Amino acid sequence: MHADVFDPVSMATVTTAAEFARSSIAAMTPALPLSVQLLLSLLLTKSYASTLTQCPNKPPGRLGEDRLRTCPLPGDLGIIPEHEPTAVSWSFAPRCMAAPAKPDEVPRVDCLFTAADFRNGHGISVVTSTTAASNLVGLGVFPDSPDPAAAARRRAAGGRAYEVVDVPGKGKGVVARRKIRKDEIFIVDYPAVLIGIDFLADAKPHHRRRVIKQAINQLPERTRDRVYGLSRGDGTYEVDSILGANSNSVTLADGELHVGVFPEVARINHSCRPNAYYRFSQRRLAIEVVAYVPIEAGDEILMSYVPLGLKHDERRKYLRDNWGFECRCSLCHAPESEISESQGRRRQMNEMKQTLQDARRDGYYKEAITIAGDLLQFTEWEGMPLLTPEYHDTLADLYLLKGDMANATRYARMALNGWVQFGSVDDDQLENSRRLLQGLANTQS
Incomplete structure (x- = not known):
């Protein structure tokens, strides 16, 4: 005490x-x-x-x-x-x-x-x-x-993407003012x-x-x-x-x-089938809210308050015990067969992530590359696709370990372009991709 x-x-x-x-x-x-x-x-x-x-x-x-x-x-x-x-x-x-x-x-x-x-x-x-x-x-x-150059360009080009409004049955909520692209950062909060x-x-x-x-x-x-x-x-x-x-x-x-209490992010309501998620930068003490999928103007922006790998009943209990409400999202009110399919995909996604890490650690790089592709497909089916430049970073790393310099360079270049377009306030991953691409160029020159 x-x-x-x-x-x-x-x-x-x-x-x-x-x-x-x-x-x-x-x-x-x-x-x-x-x-x-x-x-x-x-x-x-x-x-x-x-x-x-x-x-x-x-x-x-x-x-x-x-x-x-x-x-x-x-x-x-x-x-x-x-x-x-x-x-x-x-x-x-x-x-x-x-x-x-x-x-x-x-x-x-x-x-x-x-x-x-x-x-x-x-x-x-x-x-x-x-x-x-x-x-x-x-x-x-x-x-x-100052924000990194990519973040400044992203902020200048996008315009305000959301507004806080009254949402029936929920109090306040956040809705899109314009179309938001997949993988777009549209809220930065401290x-x-x-x-x-x-x-x-x-x-x-x-x-x-x-x-x-x-x-x-x-x-x-x-x-x-x-x-x-x-x-x-x-x-x-x-x-x-x-x-x-x-x-x-x-x-x-x-x-x-x-x-942490992040005043802007705190207005976003929950869904077990979210259309957005957040990334936290320790170096900038910032939360960036990112779109999983394209979000149309007028749509409510929703994030998951619970770990997505939990079972349906576990999620509902967690929300009751920790947040004090009964979830009425589209997934919780879906037919039992749809809930079961979603639960199965999420379980397989978690298993694939672990298997991918194990395969990389043990030197099974070809198998890890195949698993990464399967994981991307499963996340797209579930409506929570992987962040594109992170996926390309992973492939560049695996091809480099495999000794395939051509594909390592190809995916490293795609990752770098993706991070530049992403425009995070924390540019560590962008700079890591830049260094990897430069290192690959030096080894092949």
Whole structure:
């Protein structure tokens, strides 16, 4: 359980940030190890920016294996030079809480950090461990930087694709204003609040609510009003009902699970037969909503709130237990034979993904290529086709391992063109494809 360690202090009452950090750390009981005190000092006073080459991060693709990397902690000797400029200027004095620990354990320390100027004034409040906060700083997620060229072109060309409207029987929802292409990114959203799952699990309920309430209240007015304007779930307490009905789970680069409130994405309603899905970029702290299939103007945009591999009855129970509603989507009300066919395809899709990874690992590249083609067909039958450039990336990788340079080059070029058209705010996969294609060209020159 957490105990209150210190209350937020007006920055005007603190002579210097360093004095604030020292007084805050000294107030913590029980006494923290020197290593934790050093980390807190760095986070509470100044956070150093690292270059992206120091902290590589590749968002996992739906055909690939998850890759989570831990970034260096700010201030680690030999990792980040001490002369680097300050990366984050917190808008409020951080509020920190130390969890009880055994005498031989280093206690976890959770802090509330707010950066009101995050993403051009959108703002963000993060309640997380000092380790996770350090990794976020190491990734360079807080400073605003221009979108990659492909993302800027995509945004300029597309125009606003959706609007939030009243939907009968659902409250608010999101509908398409124009036709949305398959594989098109049509919403990019950033978290207003991001909360570590360990804090949610360990904090006493009254303390958890107080900290989350403060996290919301420290946001810029426009973002704060958007959070408080979201639909409410069941629950006596305001922050619980907001989080319960509007949160998305995301995993950060250190592997820690967090719950985020993304105000725009929170308006999208559920369907077990979705026409869109989201991708999360750890490096940009952004959710991108992508169309599975072409979406016509006037159609409601729908995403799945549950893992798509669950059985029909399991999905309905999950939605009742976790979201408090009975699903009335087209799949749940389809004939039993249609539900059974869909369930069978999804089971086979999951099995194919695992078999594909196993075949690649064991060197059966020809078989893996065949499985990738079968998987693409099954996902198209189910109305949830693979993201095209990810599929081409997978084939380029498999042909390269097989030693077929001609086909590896062919699919690498298709993948690169696809990522350019995709226009993600996180261009890691685009740059990976570019490097692969250049490497293939060098080997054949």
